[in-house]
Amino acid sequence: MADRTVLFEHADHVARITLNRPERLNSFTRAMHAELRDALADLGDARVVVLTGAGRGFCAGQDLNDRAVTADSGPTDLGETVEQCWNPLVRALAELPQPVIARVNGVAAGAGASLALACDLVVAGTSARFIQSFAALGLVPDTGGSWHLARHLGQARAMGLALTGEPLNAARAAEWGLIWKCVDDEALDAEVDALAAKLAALPPLGLAATKAMIRTSWSRTLDAELDLQRDEMRRLGFTDDYREGVAAFLAKRPATFTGR
Structure with missing residues (x-):
């Protein structure tokens, strides 16, 4: 299990999925996308899903090293990665019958921030930060980011976050209605576990x-x-x-x- 990039646990009708590349802030490779797709496709009798990240961050989005892009390299088809990896993931989360809880610890940046927002409920620790880091690379908020930001926050705040890349802390994200709840870091596990157990016990x-x-x-x-x-x-x-x-x-x- 130690070499897997996605860990899966299942108990008491709760499936817990952990992104497991802590040395890279759980940024995604194609292999990681495939493992996550497999986990979401085989949830057994789970009635709720918890998605989180190992180590000090939730997810830093796409691992840029996975694309081997340099200043001298030729054109890169980012649309292919979005079409084959990120879009199917967002659609899968939306179409799952089970509620999906994002347990956000530390940084959620780029597609990692969008991934958290693609879940049904987001519970974040006070140290969590949501960063729309696309503008610095000349890109747009993918993984559903532009859609979720505008609907959760309205145009003014969505535009500000997307254009400036300014980090949004968890307390402000909760105040703005971007996420469900912000709790002390020490209480994050207990809060998410209680929420998952509550949902798992409902019809x-x-x-x-x-x-x-x-x-x-x-x-x-x-x-x-x-x-x-x-x-x-x-x-x-x-x-x-x-x-x-x-x-x-x-x-x-x-x-x-x-x-x-």
Whole structure:
């Protein structure tokens, strides 16, 4: 396991995926992308996913050494890397039925910052920094960055972060609504573990439907959203989990959900 660039643990319906290149701030190579794709494709009975980074940082984005670009080298097709690696990753995270929690420790830069924002919930330690480092290289915020920044923050703040590359600390990111929560570094593990356990104990069908609806609501009118809410409430109201939830509430006992 020590030589793997992505580590995978699975217990109590929680899948924990750790980016494992701490000596390179968990920056991505093609091999690392392949390992992460494999992990996300085989989550077993996990009801929630935690994505984090080993060592002192979450992820520094693309490992520039993996491309062997120099001042004298010829043109490099960065679009190929985005199309083959980063775009499929963002789509996979969005399409997973399970909620994905990003546990952000230390720096999240470039595509690493965008990767964190592509998750459903971001919990960061106070030492975390989100850096849109693309402008310094003459690039644009990829890995969904321009999309998520504008929708979370609005145009003014998204533009400022993207154009200047100014680091955004975790406390300010939470204040601005870019992430779910900022906690003391010492409390980060306990906070993420508690959140993952809470989500893993909830009805998975309802969580999956909620995630899908919120992520796609931008494309619907209010009327269409109301119709979809009706349809999903009808579907979920027929499930065993809904009946178990009501029965447990009335009996004042913990509920046991089966995902059916």
